[in-house]
Amino acid sequence: MNEVNEVMKDVLAFGTVLLLIILALVELAKRSFTIKKNFVPALAVVVGLFIGFAAIPFIDLDLTLRLWAGGLAGLSATGLFEIFNFRDGVTKVE
Structure with missing residues (x-):
């Protein structure tokens, strides 16, 4: 069981390093190309993979x-960016 914990620590530590790289690359792609907002999380996951x-x-x-x-890390990078990218309004208008 201790070996499994060590492997998970390695995966999470590696993912933490990747998170910053993926965040920067996705932001660079968003500023360089026209990308629909719905595809940004998928792009982050693909870049992470x-x-x-x-x-x-x-x-x-x-x-x-x-x-x-x-x-x-790709999923986390999208969530991390959305924390700092505050948008007014709601997703569903009734």
Whole structure:
């Protein structure tokens, strides 16, 4: 059980590092290209998966664990950006 905890710590630590990179890359893509707002979270997850896949020379986690860290970091990056990007209004107008 202790080994599982160590692996999860590694995945979360790796995801935390990826979060900042993904946040910056998604923001760069949003400013460079016209992207519908609905696709931004999907873009963040895809970027996270790609960076998790491409990080093989930098970390010795299995591919599955790197993809999990990248996907979670992509979802977190979108949520982190939305915390600071306050918008007035509601999503559903009655």
